[in-house]
Structures are given as C-alpha cells and as structure tokens.
Amino acid sequence: MDEIAFGTDGWRETLDVFTDDRVRMVAQGVATYLDEAGRSGETVAVGYDARETSEGFADEVARVLASNGFDVLLPERDCPTPLVAHAIVERDLAGAVVITASHNPPEYNGVKFIPADGAPALPEVTEAIESHLDEPTVKPEADWGEVEEVDFVSPHREHALDLVDADLSGLTVVYDAMHGSGRGVTDELLRAAGAEVISLRDERDPDFGGTPPEPDYANLEGLEIAVDEYDADLGVANDGDADRVAAVAPDRGYLDGNQFFALLYDYLLETRSGPAVRTVSTTFLVDRIAEAHDADVVEVPVGFKWVAEAMGDHDALVGGEESGGYSVRGHVREKDGVLMALYAAAAANDGGIDERLDRISQEYGDIHQEKTSLDCLEERKQPVLRELADRLPETVAGERVERVNDADGFKILLADGSWLLVRPSGTEPKMRVYAEAGSQERVAELLDAGRDLVEPLI
Template sequence: MQIRFGTDGWRGVIAREFTFANLSIVAQATMDYFIAQGLADAGLVIGYDRRFLSRRFAERVAEVAAGNGLRVRLSDSFTPTPAVSWAVHESGAGGGIMITASHNPPEYNGFKIKENFGGSARPSTTRVVEEIVAANIANGREVRKLPLAEALRGGQVQLFDAGAPYRRQLSRYVDLERIRAAGIPLAVDPMYGAGTGFIPELIPGAIELHSEENPGFGGIPPEPASEHLAELSALVRERNLGVGLALDGDADRIGAVDENGEFFSAHMIFTVILRHLLEQRGLRGAVAKTVSATRMVDLLCEKYDLELFETPIGFKHICELMLDHDILMGGEESGGLGVKGHIPERDGILLGLLLLEAMAVTGKGLRQLLNDTMDEIGHFYYRRIDLPIDREAKERLITKLRAGGVRTIASRLVAKENFRDGFKYIFADGSWLLIRPSGTEPVLRLYSEAGTPDLVEELLRAGREIAGL
C-alpha cells in the first residue's frame, strides 16, 4: 500500500483504499510521528463528518491512539473541521485528526492531520508520516490498539462536545448582535455536511436546507460550486432573501448566493471580506492567495499598500505563511479562506458570518458590496473548466509548456509567465490564463480571469487548443 497525502489529507474510496486496515496503518504511523516529536503527552483531538462510517473510522483512530498511550478527546457527534482545529488550539493538544473527505463524492472518506497550532499539517509533516507508513509496512510494524469500550472505561478516551468551544470563538470573533439586529433574511445549505445547525443556532431565523442525515449527499458532491447550488439560488429568489450561504462537507469552505439569487464565487467572497476587514474593522496585515485566485486581491493590496504573497494551490501553503507572517487574510479559489486573529485554518462558517457582518454594517447586499469595489478597481469575470486527460497526453503537455515558446494566446501577446503551480500566462491588460494539470487525477484544469465574459471564454478556448483537447 502506498499512502500519499494530497492538498489536505489522505483520501480514498471507502472499502477500496479507505479501509479499516489501511486506516489503522496510517493512524499508527501518525501516532509514531506525534510520539517522536514529543507531542504525545499533550493528547489528541479527534472529530468526524457525516459521511458513511465516519464515526466508526474516528473510533478506530481513537483506539490506535489509546493503544499507543495517547490521551484522546473524541467528538461525541459530527463536527466541522474548523471546530476540531479550534479544539486543538484552545486545549493545547499535541494535534488532531479529522475523518472527512471534505467536498469529494460520497464514496470517498479521508484522514486529515491537524498540527498543534490548530491548522492543517504542513507538507514537511505529511512527508514524514508517509515515510513512516512505508517503513512500518516494510518492517511489519504492529498496529497497537486498545478497544474503545476499555479506553472509555479507563479514561484514555473521553467524549466531548467539539462544537461548544468553537461556537464560543465564533461569538467572540463576529458581531452576532449586529447581524441579528439587521434582520437579514437568509438561507444556509450545509449540503448534508458537518456544518449542519451551526449558523441557524447563532443566527435564529436562518432557513437551513439539506440538514438531514444523508451520506449520499443527495447525489451531489458536497462542494459549494455554482452547479450544486440551484436549490439554494431558487429559494433566495422565491422568498426574496438577502443572501444564501453554502458550506462544503466538513464546513471549511464557503460558497454563497447573492441577493439576486446569483452565485457569488470564492473570489468575490475574498474581495468583499478583505475590504470589510480593512475598512470596517480597521485591520492591517499582509495577504496570501494561491496562484489561481482573483486579481482583485492584488489590486486591493496595491490600493491599501499591503504586502501580497502568492502560493501554489492548497491552503497548507497559506497556513505556513500565517504561522511565519502577520497575515490579515489568506484564500484560495476553491472557497478555503482564513483570517487573522483566529487560527491558521480555512473556516467556512466563520467566513459566512463575516459576510453577514459586512452586510449588517453597511446595509448592502453582497452584489452591491462587490460592485462598489469593482467600480474602483475594475470589473472582473472568472471561470474554471476541468477536462479529462490521459497520463500520456498530460505528460506531453507538461513537456511542451515547460520548454516555453508560448508567445501569444488568442492573438494576445503574453506579457508575463508564472509557473509556480501550473502554467500561468498573464497579458498586458491584467487578464490571464492558467493551465494546470492535476498531479493526482487524470484531469486538466483551465482557469481564466478577464475584464469581460467573452474574453474569459476566448482564453479558455485557446487553452483547450494548446492542450489539444
């Protein structure tokens, strides 16, 4: 068995790669890591989402942790990933484990490691865990387990409500009274996931969709993308609501629908919240974004004279910057956004509440807030498409692009290249095209941003031509 951690954790299809046996091996390697790093005595926090068998998988990890002498606080119910991260931070635990496959289709489950600072495991950490897995398999390392019932009786494993301290943190960070007083009519779609119940509990009167238990997620991957939020959009229009918020399967990513019932992307959310933090809260700090995130962030940084960091795709890279620098806000195209004064972690629920706070303070809808900013810095349109590509074609394309020679795209002169993660071509007017072959899937992703929707489509077509797809 070869274990590889992706952008955030190890994931696999349940009963194929993600089995109790494989999970036990990964859990043992993780405990070996915590012990070697001197973190075991501080204990471990374990949580899980609402996927098929997630609770049982979490209990198995607790058994392995207890069998290796670690004290465990195991969530007594499903809980958001940011709640587990906050529990690690607040309790001073040595680390945490979250059983979730996030936004992946229902047949998947996954294993996320949280480090003692309350954020996703850094690449340097997951590389070591991968090496320990391989060494343990080669050496026939025994998996040490203590049956859960025995661990509970002996106190090695304790059940706790991971949601309660997290809700208290949200109440401290966000002006809930201001939001409640504004009376913004809203709907929330947790997409059958671990964020169910959290926003309506904090903002009474919020309508919640898809809150029942459904490990199949209604046949839709729990990802808050435009194609998955038709029901939320329709509800906002039909009931004349002010906003719709959507969370992914473990509630660490955010999506939204504006006052017109139109999809409000992560780029737009990033822009609106960054402006809110700067102007309404008076905060300052550097900003971090991934290579596929909107140029609107760049322009706001120029406007407010803020340092901007750009990273490869994956919030783990932003997390590292948040640990080493004074980062006001960091974000990625997929809806993972984090803010200063919390934990170095993306948090869909907190970011949703900050959107409501921005609306409550200004009395404006999301689209109005975005348009106010774009009227100052320029109007931008964005789209990403995912295309199937076989391994040979992907390798040929990578070789071709690495060799250089792409001087014009869609009859436009390339002004700048950025090959930090994929192949990004930037034009004189600020528009850009990113060609990014997936490192783990037979998929080619094309991203484009420009001043008009027509130019976005033109650049995407040109990207397909370059790829021969």
Template sequence: MKFLILAGGNGKRLKSKKSKPLTELNNKPLIKYILDIVNSLNKNSEKIIIANPKNYNDLEDMIDKNTHIYIQDKPLGTAHATKIGMDHIEDKEDVFILYSDTPLFRDSTLYAMYEHHRLTKSNITFMSGLTSIKYPYAVVYRDDDGKVIRLEEHGDPEYDPPYEYSIGAYIMKAGVFKSLYSEIKPHPDTDEYYIPEVIIKAIEKKLSVEGYICLDEDEYLGINTPEDLKLAEEILLKREVSDSQIQEEKYIKFGTGGWRAHIGRGFTLQNVKKLTQAISNYLKMNGKTNKPVIIGYDNRFLSDEAAKEISSVLSANNIKNYLSTTPIPTPLVTFTVLEKKAALGIVVTASHNPYNYNGIKVETEDGLPIPLHMSEEIEKISNSIDKISWIPYPVAKEKNFTKECDFRRKYLDYLENKLDYDSIKNAGLKVCFDSMYGSGTTTIQLALIGARCDLEIIRGYRDTLFEGSAPAPTEEKLSHLIYKMKNGDFDVGMAVDGDADRIVLVDEKGKFLHTNEVISLLWYYMHEIKGFKGGVVRNVGTSHNIDNLCKIFNEKTYEVPVGFKYIAEGIRKHNALVGGESSGGITFRDHIMEKDGVYAAMLVVEMLAKTGEKISRLLEKIKNMVGKWLIFFEKNYNISPEIKIKLNKFFNEEHKTIAGYKVIEKRTIDGYKYILEGGRWVLLRPSGTEPLLRMIGEAKNEKEIEKILSFLVKKLEL
C-alpha cells in the same frame, strides 16, 4: 530465489556515451529500474550482475551488499552471459533472469510470473507477450490446449495475429540451465549463444516449459535506440495516471488537502489504522505523547467508523484522545487542538471531493495544516508498517483513554465573544443556508440562531452520496439555493462544502458570488469598516481583482502555491489581514490559521448588520472602486495518460502568445501560470487530490474566456 541481471550491452544503437545499462531514463540509469523492481520483490535477495569490462566499475558504485558483479570478457550472447552467473549459483537454486534494458516491467507482473512458475511446478518459465506487430524475437507456438510446444528464434510467425514472442525474463533452477546449456550450439551467423536456444532444447527434452503471458506491451519495451528511450519516457508519464489506482491501494500518499482515496480501494479501515499507527509512531519519536489528540469526522460513508478506529489505535499506543460526539466542521478540530493544547488534530474527511472519496486531514499542535516534512515522514512510516496496535473502542472508552466530547460549545462561545452579536441580533437578518449534506449543518445552525437570525436550511441532513455528486459549493450545484434567493425574502444565501471549511454566497437578488468576491468583500469590511490593516495572501489560482483592490488602499497581495499551509505561512510572514483561495477557503489574521467557513459565515452576517447594506450593493461599490473587474473562470478536465504526455510537452515549450494574447510572464511556483497582456492570466495545474487538470484564469469578458479555453482545449486535445 536469486536474481541474475544481464548488463553487458554496449548501447551503440542508443548513441550514448555510457554503456546501455547506465544510459539514463528520466535521469535514472536503466539498470537502477531493474534493481528497484528486484528489491521491491525481495530486498534481501542475492543479485548477480553480468557486466562487460568497460562498465564494471560504474556498476560497482551503485550496488548493495547483496549484489555481486561478474564480467563477460567477450560478447558471446545472452546464454553465455547467463552461464557466467550460473557458475556462481548452486544447482538447486531457483534463478530469475532479467535484462537490464527492459526497465518497464511492473513488480506485480514479475511476481505473478514467479507465482505461475511456483504453482505450475514447471522446469522453466519464460515471459511472453502478445502483439499484432512482427518482431525479430523468438516466436512462441502452443498446441490446442495452450501448452508451449515450440520456440523459433528470429522466426516469422506461421499463424495470424496476435503473435506471441518470448520477451526476456526467465525462471529456472541453476542446474537445469547448466545441463541444457552444455547441449546447445552457437548461432551459425553470430557464433553466439542465446537463451531462447536453451528453452528450445528444454522443449526437445520434454521438460515442462511454461510461457507466462504479459498482456501490457508497454512493459516489455526493450531500450535499444533513442526512439525507444523517448517512448519509454512517455510510457512512464502515462503510468503516473493509469497506475494511480494501484498506487492508491498500496500506498498512503498525502496531497494538498491531506490523504484522500477512493472508498473501498485506498480508503479502507485497515489503511486508516495503518496511518494512525504511523501518526502514533511519529508522536512517540518526537516526544509528544503526553498531549492528547483531537479527532473529528464529517458526514461521509465510513467517517464515523474510521474515527473510532483512529481512537482505538491511538489508545492502544497509550495516546489519550478526544472524539467528537457528532460530525463537525474541520475548523472546529483546529480550534479544539489549540483550546486543549493538543499534540495534533485528525479529521476524517474528503472535504469537497466526490461522494466515493474519503480521507484524513492532520492538523499540527499550532493549529496549522501539516507541513511537508511532517507529512513525508508520516507517509514513509505508514508505508513500511507491518504491525498495528489496536484495542476495541469500548475498551479505550472504559479505560478513559478516549473521551467523547462536543467540540461545538466552546467554539460557539468563542464566536459570540469575537464578533458583534448584539449588532447581528438587532439586525433581524434572514438567512438561507445550504449545508450540502455536510458536517457544517448543526454548527452553523446553532451560530446563526444564537445570533437571532431567521434561518432556513437546505440539504441539512446526512446523505452519504451527496445526491451522487460532490459537496462542492459551485454555482452549478446551488440551483436550489439560487432559486430560493430569487423567490424568497432573504438578506443573504450561503453555502459551505462537505466539511464546512469553504464558503460561497448568493446575494439577495439570487446572484452567485464566487469565493474570490467573498474574499474581496470581507477584506474590505475588515480593512475599511473594522479598521484593521494588512494585505491579502492568495494562492496562484485566486483572482487578481483582489490585488487591484488592495492597491487602492496601499496594501499588498502575496501569491503562494496551492495548499492552505502556504496561506497560513504567508499570513504569519507578512502580517497579512486575510488569506484566501478561489476554491473556497478563507481565514483571518486574528483567527485560527486554517480555512473556516463557519467563521466566515458569521463575519458575513456581522458585515450586513454593521453596514446596513445589501450584499449586492457592497460588491458593486467595490467593483466601482477597482474599475476594470476581471471575469474569473475555472474548468476541470479528466487527465488521461495521453493528455499527461501532451501537457508535459506543452509545459516544456516556449509560448510567446496564448490564444493570440502576448505572454508577459510564466510562473511555475505551482502548476504553470501564464500572465497575459491586459491583466489576463491562465493557470494549468493538475489537482493534488483528484485525477483532474484544473484550468483557471481571468479575462475581460466571456468572449475572451471562450477564446482562451477553446485554444487550450484544441491544443491539448482535451
């Protein structure tokens, strides 16, 4: 198969200084879209470009060794341009003809068209499209059996919509084209030769002609005017959302929390093995196979099986590994990486995502979240892998390449040495703990009981459906815990997410405490009661009340993008005492540089034991110190293709006010954050792990929050 690309258009109607094929769409020449699609179909295929005398040199600069350019000296039509290319191709060769000004075809559509051509064994296959709009294209007519019987160039359809038009992609043998071209005549009005005339001649000669119907009108938009360019930009924006499921199945892509995908769509055991092979290759390329890899997993569906597949692939690559004997919290893998001086850690988890997700998180040998350069390299390797090394798990175990290990023991010993267990034991605290069916159940249970706390556990068993929801410890999902706290005799209620790296609290009166408030409590306790110095690193979506608290004690806060790797970097860079994010993650300078809900939980009970205060009293004391305590809000909205377009427009506009409040500053280190007058702020940020728009901010009261949200919802038509 050879590809012939017609790129002789001058682009006068586009009002561009460049020829049409070189006109840019999202900073990329139109013809580059076509070349990329062709290369995705067959990167080694021969390509022929038909240029005009003016754009020849520019096109020559962007081609590879498999591409040749020939010139159409005079604009005598598409069939004439095609003939120039066909003269350099043997008659027996199949040729795929494309226009450079139709950059929106999906590679899957062109592949399906080729397969249709091959399987039907037709002489010619052309791409057609259905629409209710009348276009000046060649109209397609079919008989009752669906056979193409007629093509009418620039015709007016003689049937009711949807109308079918030939839309500019063709497959035929070079010899077939040459024979038919010799029999067609130029158009009487333009004296030019057009490809549809070749198809018409083929039908007249009773050759087999197939019309493959492209069902997505967006794909065959031809770029002829500035308005077409703008529409194409919007279509590409929509595709970022609408094609995400296709991309998820085909490619492994890391987000802020590692690789996550829908179970059965992107998260499959085959993709798990592919990613593990990429990690193995990365370790080999960087000389790190002499150290083991630590493997953990959570309570989700397929997590335990995926963990064994990871072990099997690592072992087949001669990389020794330790596999947890039980579902464990993510921070225990981080801790064990450091304790065993491992090459890295791998956790099968989707953290707080909905039940139909799973994923893999990678920790570096330093116990840090995987940095961007490393994740990009592993992604690149993953998506180019053809072969995977694998052996059955029992064989890996028998040959001692994998060892099953209980990672909880040494971590629990660490907690007992790190914290004041004597004070906790003597306090006789009563704790109600909601595990949300996650992997933190037994570890936190052992830690609290080991500290002689009187413990009641809610949702402490495995439910892979998480009650049909997500194991995210939000107020709405903790009604049972809140009820228990209101009606029981407990000192504190606590909840963690699915892999126990995030934590929230409920006080003794049954009031929900957001992680923002937990960060404030634990920083105050570490700074003022335990006597440690240092500020706080928080992400862009975390409360500014923390800033105001730190100022009272002459400490600074540092704002970073979303992703705990930035929190960890910030703690190290600024020697900060605490790092945290509003989504639930907290860690501390003298602990592992990953969010840890287990350690935070034990620090909370130590705080209660050492101060002798109730949670509500401690928080009230902090709020009184700060004075004007802002009210935090967070709302999630599904991102549709239409919303994506509106968001992009909103972000590019200048806003002097939002909901009537003056915009003081616009920050763009992650998402779009608008600092408003009076300490208010709002952040608009697409999630890095889910198809959601997160709307986060703070205001002085609920009325102001409603005002801000209503304005944005109406503006973006959410």
C-alpha cells in the same frame, strides 16, 4: 502502503481502497510521527464528517492512537473540520486526525492530519507520516490512553462571535447545509448572532441527497430560489465538512470564490489593515483592493497549507483561495466555512452584499474568471508539465506574454492584465486550466487557447 498518498489536503480514495486496515496504518503513522516529534502521551483530537463510514473509521483511529498511549478527544457527533482545528489550539492538543472526504461524492472517504498549530500539515509532516505507515503497535493495556467525547461546538461558537462581533438582528439568512457537518452548527452560530435563519438540507444524509456536497453554482439552485422566496438578505452554504463556504446575494445570485474573497477583504479593511495571501489561481481583484489600501499581496501555490504558512510568515489579515476556503487574522490558520458564513452575514448587515459588490466593481473594475479540467493520468502530469515548459508561447489568444510564474504549473501573464494558468490537480487525475480577464468573452477565448495548448500533450 502503496495505495496511501497524501495529496493537496490529505489522503482521499474510494471505499474499495480506503479500508479499515489502511486507515489503521495511517493512524499508526501519525502516532509514530508524534512520538518522534516529542509529543508522546499527549492528547489528540479525532474528528469525522457525516459520511456513513466516517464515525467507524474515526473509532478505529482513536483505538490505534489510544493503544499507542495517546489520550483521544472525539466530538459528540460528526463535526466540521474547522471546529476540530480550533479545538487543537483552544485545548493545546498535539494535533488532530479528521476522517473526511470534504466535497467528494459519498463513495469516497479520506483522512487528514492537522498539527499542533491548527494549520494544515506541510509536506514535511505528511511525508514523515507516510514514512511511518505500519501495522498498529499495541502498548501494554496499562499504558493506553483514554478516549473521551467532548463538545467542540460551543468553544468555536464563542470564539467566532467574539471575533466577528456583529449584531445580526433583523437580518434574514438562508443556510444550505448540503446534508453535511455544518448542519446545526453554522445555522446555530448565525442564530446566536441574532439572525433569522431558514435552514435547507439540514438533516444528515450520508448520500447527500444524491448530489456531492460541493457548494458550486450547479448544486445551489435551491439556495438561490429560497433567497428569493424568503426575501432574504443572504444565502450561504457549506461543503461536506464545512471548511469551505459559498454565498448567494439577493440580486447577483451565486457568488464565486473570487467574489467572496473580494467581499471579505473589502469588509475587513474597513476596520483593520494588513496584507492578503492568495493562491496563484485566485483573482487579481484582491490585488487591486490591496493596492488601494497600501497593502501587499502574497501569491502562493494552490493548497491551503501554503496559504496558511504565508499568513503566519506575513501576519496577513486574510488568506484564501478561489475554491472557497478562507481564514483571517486572530483565528486558526485553517479554512473555516462556518466562521466565513458569519463574516458574510456581517457584511450583508453592513450595507448589503449587492451594494458592496457594486461599489467594488465601480472602484476596481470587473474581473471574470473560469476554469476547466482535462482528464490526465497521474503518471502523465509531470511529463505534460515538462513538455509544456519547452512549448510556452510568446502570445496567447492574440496577446503578448509578459512573464510566466512557474510556482505551481505555469501561470502565463499577458500584456493586457489577463492570465492563463495550467496546473495539475492535487486531488484528481486531471489538468486544470484557469483564465482571468476583463470580460466573459475574453475568458472563453483564453480557456480555448489553454485547452489547445495542453490537450496535445496529454
């Protein structure tokens, strides 16, 4: 039990720790939690990603839940996490368990619980599950639930096409599945909307071709090349369980998560209105766009569970984070890289991605952001933050500190509008250092200052 701890987005570990016995204990914790929440005997979805071990772990979870009296719905094959979240709401389920380690390397696996509202579980839920970790309980066989395979793809596709409502005829998109669960799902959604789609890395490979299924700049060179080779209007990629998205524009190339957020919000505001929710690590460019449309921005700690909660509280038009996870009003409040690929294509079809980003830059100015990571043992994270609280500087890289936001680590806001953020990773033994400013040179200076501030404390 001591090895099981839910972090920012579930429990992830290497396969020497992530074992059948521990997964069954998590499943029992979920069953007991649902019983105490008044959902006994209801139906639960169990999804899984494309990793070699995921289907087997999902079967174990399904057995435990069924032996506790719950009916269980399994997908017909490995399935994007957002499709499982959508199935919860679409089918009025008690919740879902998803076996996935998302973008982590193949030697990892993970498990997450999604409650009945389809949004990420908040700490009070995961803490309750952790408190109920135990060896599986087996009811009399006559009281067991049924396990059934169903189609999670078609209902999500119909919903996405209705929500985005775009005719993509004449648009060419290159889609990189990175060997993950988005293959045959995201590309088929784009085709259903009328786009011509060229698919890359679209066969299942539990080793992800030797590259972790992380859709960042370093791993998407092939997508950039293909966009140029096929003279495509857009390139999109998903991570391993397709809850995140990345994009490539014909001229600009790879777009980071902040650029994608700005692109998405700007596109949505052409026909709708409403506030945006962003994490503390996400760009102030979103704030500039919101201000121009008399809209508010709600800032929350890192973790999509906090984005989702604030989206519900503020009826937000969009919510997102710089790591590539977004959702929109009218959809479940879980990040969805499949749906966001369709939104990116719709934006590309409406005037072009490069043109839209050029206009955003002209109207709101250039903002640059980067981050770095420093190794930090788990037991040192909180002591580092406590020591940093006593050493917060009055100036950073020659600029006066105006205020400090301590909602998630320390976000140091400077007089020139730039900022530096230091926070502990929720998934790895690292401290994260982020910086945002008006130029890459200034970002580099701020990151150097951040490292100098934190390294002596680790």
